[in-house]
Amino acid sequence: MNAIDSLTLEVADPEAAARFYSEAFALDPSTVRLRAGDAPTAGFRGFTLSLVASQPGDVDALFTAAVDAGATVLKPAAKSLWGYGGVVRAPDGTIWQLATSAKKDTAPVTRAFDELVLLLGVEDVRASKRFYAGQGFTVAKSFGGKYVEFDTGAGAVKLSLYKRRGLAKVAGVPADGSGSHRLVLCGAGRPFNDPDGFVWETEPARA
Known part of the structure; x- marks a missing residue:
């Protein structure tokens, strides 16, 4: 089995991005790392990051904090068939889903979250599933050519695959979208690039 120990976002202004992620989500800087990067990129960068919380009130708290810190609302937080959630874009361009499967609050509201999930938008889910299985990842859930969830054990970041257009x-x-994903993943057994150009390294990307 493989895991994601950390990920690095390439941003135009690492100091500003660090302030945003501290104020909005209080993220562990050893899990979500930042480094300066200006590789050309346009449109959808092919991935989202999700914070999965325990209840709707926590989602609202995270959502409000993100907007107050400078995020742009892509989808307001709302109820759905699967739970409750919304989507924001951070000032550095990274898209964040804030969600819960719970329908109502059962505890005092906080900005805590239970999971950090990376969803890669891929052109061919089945082919990418086979590729990652070949890298040592164990499939936990799979829904045909639409969605795959891997068992990443104690890794800091959960990994899932989604059809690119569906994720968008x-x-x-x-x-x-075109150009760089502006994302580097750390935790694989060896360095590689996946079929959709996502970069994996064995050591955290340097700032």
């Missing part, structure tokens, strides 16, 4: 629709943005 969930995020509330057009699916078209």
Whole structure:
């Protein structure tokens, strides 16, 4: 089995991004790392990050904090068939889903979250599933050619695959995009690039 120990976002202004992520989500800087990067990129960068909370009130608290810190609302927080959630875009361009499967609050509201999930938008879910299985990842859930969830054990970040156009629709943005993902993942057994150009390294990307 493989896991994601950390991820690095390439941003135009690491200091400003660090302030945002501290104020909005209080993220562990050893899990979500930041480094300066200006590789050309346009449109949807092909991934989202999700904070999965325990209850709707916590989602609202995270959502409000993100907007207050400078995030742009892509989808307001609302009820759905699967639970409750919304989508924001951070000032550095990263798209964040804030969600819970719970329908109502059962505890005092906080900004705590239970899971950090990386969803990669891929062109061919089945092919990417086979590729990641070949890298040592164990499939936990799989729904045909639409969605795959891997068992990443004690890794700091959960990993899932989603059809690119489907993920863009969930995020509330057009699916078209080109250039760099501006994302580097750390935790694989060896360095590699996946079929959709996502970069994996064995050591955290340097700032």
